[in-house]
Structures are given as structure tokens and as C-alpha cells.
Amino acid sequence: QVHLVESGGGLVQAGGSLRLSCAASGRRFSNSAMGWFRQAPGKGRDFVALISWNGGNTFYRDTVKGRFTISRDNAKNTVYLQMNSLKPEDTAVYYCAVDFDARELYSGSGRPDLYDSWGQGTQVTVSS
Secondary structure, eight states: OEEEEEOOOOOEETOOOEEEEEEEEEEOOOSOOOEEEEOTTOOOOOEEEEETTSSSOOOGGGGGGGTEEEEEGGGGGGGEEEEESOOOOOOEEEEEETTTOOOOHHSSSGGGGOOOOEEOOOEEEEEO
């Protein structure tokens, strides 16, 4: 199986930037899609971004388009989420996940149930 560990979260002021990383270990995996989700206190886990194995296809939640960029470095087994122009509404625990058969990539629906493995999350807090 694949073990995922997120890092890079922290406290920033509105308008600032953070880059989240998700490192995968345990085994090599190919043809998988990687996604980022977030969950605010008392809220559900919401889709943020998705990227295909080769990085050629990406999807974003409407509220982060133009501000967030998902990327991956397969040589390092790592996926990134660059977050710019952060807003207080972005405050949440951010999780990365892997979809081994890329079902989520093809659905394009941001469904968390299609992902096979999840990290433990990293806290992002954006102050006003």
C-alpha cells in the first residue's frame, strides 16, 4: 500500500502563500491520480484539486482556481499544492489522497469515496 504524509501547513496572513507537500512511500505506484481535499471545523471534506499521473490533466474547486496550483514530481513520489492569495475561507485541514485506478480523474466530480489512501492532514490557518 501507499503511505501519504502531508507537510507545509501553518499560519499565514490573508494574501500570503503556502506550499503543501504530500510525500508517498511504501511502494511505487503508476497511473494514479492524486488529489487534495480540505475540511474546516464542523464542515465536510471538500475537494480542492486533482492531478493525473503525468500532470497533463488538472481539476480545481471553483473557489481556488487562479490561486492554487497542483503539481507532482513522480521521481520524488511527491505531490504539491501551491496556494497563493490565501483567504480566511481557506482555513482547514488539508489532506492528500491517491486514486490508484484514476477513477476520480475520469469522473471529474471530486468524489472522496473514489480515493484509495489518505494522509493524516496538515493544518492551514489564514488570519484576516
